[in-house]
Amino acid sequence: MEELVVIGNGMVGHRLVEALRDRDTAHHWHTTVVGEEPRTAYDRVALSSYLDGASAQDLSLTDVRGPHVDVHVNERATAIDRAHHTVTTATGRVLTYDRLVLATGSTPFVPPIPGHDLPGCHVYRTIEDLDAITASAQGARTGVVIGGGLLGLEAANALRLLGLQAHVVELAPHLMPAQIDEGAGALLRTLITDLGVHIHTGTASTAVEAGPDGRAARLALDTGTRLDTDLVVFSVGIRPRDDLARAADLTIGERGGIVIDDTCTTSDAHIHAIGEAAHHRGTVYGLIAPGNAMAEVVADRLVGGSATFTGADTSTKLKLLGVDVASFGDAHGRTPGALDVVVNDAAHRRYAKLVVSDDATTLLGGVLVGDASAYATLRPLVGSPLPGDPLALISPEGGATLGADALPDTAQICSCNAVTKGELTEAIARGNHDVPALKTCTKAGTSCGSCVPMLKQILTQAGIAQSKALCEHFPQSRAELVEIVQATGTTTFSALIEGHGTGHGCDVCKPAVASILASLGGGHILEGEQATLQDTNDRYLANMQRNGTYSVVPRIPGGEITPDKLIVIGEVARDFHLYTKITGGQRIDLFGARLEQLPAIWKRLVDAGFESGHAYGKSLRTVKSCVGTTWCRYGVQDSVGLAIRLEERYRGLRSPHKLKAAVSGCARECAEARGKDFGVIATDQGWNLYVGGNGGFTPRHAQLLAADLDEDTLTRYIDRFLMFYVRTADRLQRTAPWIESLEGGLDHLRDVVVHDRLGIADELETAMAHHVASYTDEWAAVLTDPDKLARFVSFTNAPDTPDPTISFTTTRDQPVPTTTTVNLGMPARRPQEATR
Amino acid sequence: MTTTTPTATWIDACPTSRLHPEDGVAVLLPDGHQIALFRTRDHHLYAVDNIDPYTGAAVIARGIVGDRGGEPTIASPMLKNVFSLRTGQSLDDEHTRLNTWAVRQNQTTVQIAVPAQEQTP
Ligand code: SRM
Ligand SMILES: Cc1cc2nc3c(=O)[nH]c(=O)nc-3n(C[C@H](O)[C@H](O)[C@H](O)COP(=O)(O)OP(=O)(O)OC[C@H]3O[C@@H](n4cnc5c(N)ncnc54)[C@H](O)[C@@H]3O)c2cc1C
Ligand code: SF4
Ligand code: FES
Numbered sequence: 001m002e003e004l005v006v007i008g009n010g011m012v013g014h015r016l017v018e019a020l021r022d023r024d025t026a027h028h029w030h031t032t033v034v035g036e037e038p039r040t041a042y043d044r045v046a047l048s049s050y051l052d053g054a055s056a057q058d059l060s061l062t063d064v065r066g067p068h069v070d071v072h073v074n075e076r077a078t079a080i081d082r083a084h085h086t087v088t089t090a091t092g093r094v095l096t097y098d099r100l101v102l103a104t105g106s107t108p109f110v111p112p113i114p115g116h117d118l119p120g121c122h123v124y125r126t127i128e129d130l131d132a133i134t135a136s137a138q139g140a141r142t143g144v145v146i147g148g149g150l151l152g153l154e155a156a157n158a159l160r161l162l163g164l165q166a167h168v169v170e171l172a173p174h175l176m177p178a179q180i181d182e183g184a185g186a187l188l189r190t191l192i193t194d195l196g197v198h199i200h201t202g203t204a205s206t207a208v209e210a211g212p213d214g215r216a217a218r219l220a221l222d223t224g225t226r227l228d229t230d231l232v233v234f235s236v237g238i239r240p241r242d243d244l245a246r247a248a249d250l251t252i253g254e255r256g257g258i259v260i261d262d263t264c265t266t267s268d269a270h271i272h273a274i275g276e277a278a279h280h281r282g283t284v285y286g287l288i289a290p291g292n293a294m295a296e297v298v299a300d301r302l303v304g305g306s307a308t309f310t311g312a313d314t315s316t317k318l319k320l321l322g323v324d325v326a327s328f329g330d331a332h333g334r335t336p337g338a339l340d341v342v343v344n345d346a347a348h349r350r351y352a353k354l355v356v357s358d359d360a361t362t363l364l365g366g367v368l369v370g371d372a373s374a375y376a377t378l379r380p381l382v383g384s385p386l387p388g389d390p391l392a393l394i395s396p397e398g399g400a401t402l403g404a405d406a407l408p409d410t411a412q413i414c415s416c417n418a419v420t421k422g423e424l425t426e427a428i429a430r431g432n433h434d435v436p437a438l439k440t441c442t443k444a445g446t447s448c449g450s451c452v453p454m455l456k457q458i459l460t461q462a463g464i465a466q467s468k469a470l471c472e473h474f475p476q477s478r479a480e481l482v483e484i485v486q487a488t489g490t491t492t493f494s495a496l497i498e499g500h501g502t503g504h505g506c507d508v509c510k511p512a513v514a515s516i517l518a519s520l521g522g523g524h525i526l527e528g529e530q531a532t533l534q535d536t537n538d539r540y541l542a543n544m545q546r547n548g549t550y551s552v553v554p555r556i557p558g559g560e561i562t563p564d565k566l567i568v569i570g571e572v573a574r575d576f577h578l579y580t581k582i583t584g585g586q587r588i589d590l591f592g593a594r595l596e597q598l599p600a601i602w603k604r605l606v607d608a609g610f611e612s613g614h615a616y617g618k619s620l621r622t623v624k625s626c627v628g629t630t631w632c633r634y635g636v637q638d639s640v641g642l643a644i645r646l647e648e649r650y651r652g653l654r655s656p657h658k659l660k661a662a663v664s665g666c667a668r669e670c671a672e673a674r675g676k677d678f679g680v681i682a683t684d685q686g687w688n689l690y691v692g693g694n695g696g697f698t699p700r701h702a703q704l705l706a707a708d709l710d711e712d713t714l715t716r717y718i719d720r721f722l723m724f725y726v727r728t729a730d731r732l733q734r735t736a737p738w739i740e741s742l743e744g745g746l747d748h749l750r751d752v753v754v755h756d757r758l759g760i761a762d763e764l765e766t767a768m769a770h771h772v773a774s775y776t777d778e779w780a781a782v783l784t785d786p787d788k789l790a791r792f793v794s795f796t797n798a799p800d801t802p803d804p805t806i807s808f809t810t811t812r813d814q815p816v817p818t819t820t821t822v823n824l825g826m827p828a829r830r831p832q833e834a835t836r
Numbered sequence: 837m838t839t840t841t842p843t844a845t846w847i848d849a850c851p852t853s854r855l856h857p858e859d860g861v862a863v864l865l866p867d868g869h870q871i872a873l874f875r876t877r878d879h880h881l882y883a884v885d886n887i888d889p890y891t892g893a894a895v896i897a898r899g900i901v902g903d904r905g906g907e908p909t910i911a912s913p914m915l916k917n918v919f920s921l922r923t924g925q926s927l928d929d930e931h932t933r934l935n936t937w938a939v940r941q942n943q944t945t946v947q948i949a950v951p952a953q954e955q956t957p
Contacts, residue, residue, distance in 0.1 A: 511900070536898070547893050
């Protein structure tokens with residue numbers, strides 16, 4: 001085994017270790033990583049989300065530690081001894097290497113103006129920097145960012161999120177001079193100014209002046225103005241961290257950076273450099289994609305491969321303060337003879353420029369601001385013949401028509417992970433037939449995600465039916481059927497399939513349509529024909545168990561229950577000989593009820609004031625709560641009260657998949673709200689609303705949708721969120737994958753729910769109000785309706801005879817199903833989606 | 837299916853008014869066999885085993901009636917295996933099938949044919 005030492009545990013160093021782990025299956029290498037930061041590698045690109053609800057844990061990248069990889073955090077490498085192949089660290093550790101990789105990244109450049117090092121002056125690169133900025137922002141009102149580039153604007157947004165009035169001071173005449181041109185910069189400025197950020201372009205900062213407390217208090221500008229400010233963030237550029245390499249006499253570029261060749265090797269054949277620390281053919285890249293490409297090259301070389309790095313695309317697409325900005329290829333038109341084609345649509349706040357060759361046949365680059373949806377199709381076209389009139393491509397209707405089929409195989413679809421269209425088509429041919437499979441096998445789409453729409457297009461183009469058809473009976477998607485039902489006022493499945501489908505239906509479309517009809521206010525789910533559409537559990541308003549018996553779950557809102565009610569549950573269970581268990585949802589499940597016993601059991605429960613818990617439905621399950629201010633010494637709000645009110649508001653709402661919720665009384669989060677489809681966490685100002693969490697097969701943490709809401713606003717946002725989900729999600733799609741599937745993801749959702757960008761908030765709230773007003777307990781309704789009761793018989797010719805195949809044995813003092821011999825030798829196949 | 841077996845005995849299953857389209861019922865035969873009885877939307881009658889061969893639970897009557905490529909089907913509510921109502925054949929697994937039973941409407945009663953000699957087909 002040979003020793004690999006990696007200095008730097010940032011994004012690129014991390015990628016190297018991951019790539020090597022995937023390739024070095026023979027375990028030829030043992031890797032030791034030393035990183036100066038106090039934690040293992042995290043997603044620096046997503047750093048700003050740390051101020052928007054994400055925790056350090058959320059940002060952390062996969063854990064690569066294991067028998068073949070050691071990672072030492074909080075440890076700086078201090079010297080390289082090339083003669084003896086050793087690296088010394090600040091703790092005195094001496095590591096011997098066969099190969100060394102420098103992945104030391106860069107440091108923010110702080111211009112040496114007077115006062116640049118006063119307390120209250122910051123940079124924006126690490127989690128610790130953000131912690132320091134947050135601390136400075138306590139009680140502060142204003143913050144200034146020096147530098148109007150990509151990172152500066154992110155920092156300005158961070159200051160806004162911290163509640164500060166933000167200013168941006170930029171030396172160049174327009175924002176983001178490295179990426180975009182003047183026209184785009186002008187629009188960007190307008191859009192950002194509208195968000196309340198003050199922009200000062202063409203302005204130099206001359207000094208930071210201290211206040212009486214010795215902290216930064218003013219920024220002096222060359223215009224003679226002084227900006228009062230409580231803190232300053234420098235974001236004027238980065239410098240490669242090449243100090244170790246310099247001291248070890250490796251070749252360094254003129255303007256810094258460790259010089260590497262196309263194999264990413266430095267002037268010492270045993271030492272590689274990658275990422276922002278490296279200088280390749282005159283360029284130091286400040287983006288993640290080229291760094292990742294270098295990491296892959298080194299990993300490949302370490303296992304005997306011959307990959308090379310010959311330069312990288314610096315295209316970017318970002319959302320800055322909610323504004324789309326993209327720049328790709330030769331965005332500044334530096335190619336001799338290059339022509340510009342520009343659409344500057346101030347009314348619709350859209351700027352698009354394409355740079356084309358002098359004969360207007362080849363796309364060279366471009367800039368998009370305001371609406372960058374064409375980026376995914378345009379960027380891969382760079383260097384290729386244009387499929388049509390360039391102006392048509394950027395006119396509002398044009399971009400959409402240009403598809404993946406216009407691209408050559410060599411076109412790079414995922415620039416973050418350098419995946420070409422050819423590689424994707426190959427992966428598809430090998431049987432990777434959906435986006436998740438493509439992500440796993442090619443890594444495309446796993447970083448910034450902007451190429452995901454293209455992945456879908458390529459799948460479609462490869463003939464993989466990304467069919468949205470519900471099943472063979474309906475060519476429409478669930479969302480389309482919702483629209484049809486709404487528009488036509490259809491109230492039955494028969495009418496819907498007659499008018500809009502074919503055949504008789506099946507176990508896919510019938511429950512899906514039943515759920516749509518129920519969500520849109522269709523009355524009792526066992527009414528007439530409706531009953532025959534319902535899935536296994538809904539059909540008898542109980543959950544079918546493996547021996548054909550049912551479980552019964554009365555609703556216990558918020559998990560709060562009186563002793564008297566507990567006694568009733570106990571008595572019912574005892575009298576009907578049911579197995580009882582506390583569920584994972586803070587309530588009690590009674591198992592082993594025979595079909596014909598369900599009405600009698602529910603009669604007792606309903607009489608005692610219980611109602612259906614909808615454990616059987618694709619509907620709201622529970623709103624879990626912690627005790628909150630009612631009892632807890634840390635509680636800051638009444639979480640139990642709110643949980644009960646929410647559970648009672650949304651009970652019975654039929655949805656594309658089950659819905660779970662929780663309310664915690666403080667940030668300690670004892671109710672696990674961030675593991676729920678919607679979770680509410682108390683703050684001293686009100687409530688934070690998180691959406692899109694779940695446990696189950698692919699656990700997801702819910703993301704912050706809106707903060708510090710009063711109960712009224714909170715409820716309105718949840719109303720909108722749930723109704724929007726009910727109307728647009730796919731069947732059996734929980735909220736997390738639904739949010740991911742929305743174009744624009746969480747930001748779009750926030751636009752709809754919080755900012756009402758689609759203008760449908762009132763309609764969604766009205767629909768929810770209708771649901772709330774028309775709610776009745778499903779079980780109580782069954783008990784008073786002889787037609788519905790008639791369904792609950794064991795045999796039509798022997799209504800009260802128990803099913804002779806059902807029997808029980810006793811385990812831990814309770815009845816459990818006898819494992820019938822019928823099971824033995826039976827085929828054990830489970831068709832997909834067996835669970836309900 | 838409305839064909840009869842020469843040696844069959846017809847047993848009353850239920851009044852026709854109890855059998856709603858696409859809404860199955862379970863029938864208990866004198867010998868303890870359980871039948872799942874269905875009427876489709878176009879008024880065909882079908883009778884198949886009520887026991888789901890995959891799990892041994894007597895639940896087929898509680899499944900969803902539909903069609904696959906025109907073939908009338910019943911989906912077991914347990915693990916969603918789909919069977920032809922006509923032949924009882926599983927449409928996903930050639931080795932598994934439900935027994936089928938002759939069934940007819942006699943005046944206002946639905947009847948199932950049980951083989952006379954051997955009542956366990
Ligand atoms: C009873 C219970 C287990 C228990 O003894 O604690 C349970 C039992 C079942 N769960 Fe669950 N789940 C129960 C809590 C959970 C939890 C925990 C929670 O809610 O806090 C989870 C993870 C959280 C989540 O859902 O995000 C959970 C994740 C699942 C999943 C996976 C969902 C996913 O998105 O991946 C399924 C499968 C599905 O729904 O497709 C499932 C499906 C089921 C089904 C319906 C499976 C089936 O088809 O028979 C089980 C039947 C329930 C019954 O017969 O009453 N159950 N299930 C819990 C009932 C809670 C309640 O009071 O309503
Ligand atoms: C807020 C922000 C937003 C960004 N957004 C984007 C974006 O949208 N798109 C994009 O492409 N790029 C973006 N970037 C840039 C991207 O994060 C970097 O290109 C990428 O992180 C570079 O990776 P790296 O491993 O080379 O450097 P780093 O991630 O900086 O890692 C270097 C690591 O080495 C450690 N180190 C340095 N010297 C030593 C030593 N002597 N001993 C031990 N450890 C040492 C450092 O502490 C650091 O942890 C963004 C950066 C920031 C800060
Ligand atoms: S989340 Fe907070 S208020 Fe609720 S129980 Fe836990 S510590 Fe107490
Ligand atoms: S382009 Fe960023 S993940 Fe593919």
